[in-house]
Amino acid sequence: MGAGESKEEKKEATASEVASTALAVGASVGLAAGAIYALLGSGSSNSVSNENENKKMMRAPGKNGETMPRDDFEDNPKGYFRDLRKGK
Numbered sequence: 001m002g003a004g005e006s007k008e009e010k011k012e013a014t015a016s017e018v019a020s021t022a023l024a025v026g027a028s029v030g031l032a033a034g035a036i037y038a039l040l041g042s043g044s045s046n047s048v049s050n051e052n053e054n055k056k057m058m059r060a061p062g063k064n065g066e067t068m069p070r071d072d073f074e075d076n077p078k079g080y081f082r083d084l085r086k087g088k
Contacts, residue, residue, distance in 0.1 A: 055069040055070065055071060056069070056070040056071070057069060057070060058070045058073060060073075061073075061080075061081070061084070062081075062084050063084075
């Protein structure tokens with residue numbers, strides 16, 4: 001303890017230092033996690049998925065809300081429904 005410093009003042013200073021250190025560590029971890037997520041993206045590295053991102057999408061008929069490229073359906077709707085009935 002320094003001259004004129006009480007035990008109570010010393011405890012307050014130590015608690016304050018611990019809190020600020022914990023806050024700094026938490027912020028650093030959060031920033032690191034954010035940077036990693038930004039670098040890796042959403043994890044969508046599937047090339048088919050990347051091709052479909054630039055196409056207009058629609059809900060796939062008969063597939064409970066799944067989506068599909070609109071062009072694929074419009075090019076051959078008869079074939080789409082035939083394959084749907086066959087279970088492809």
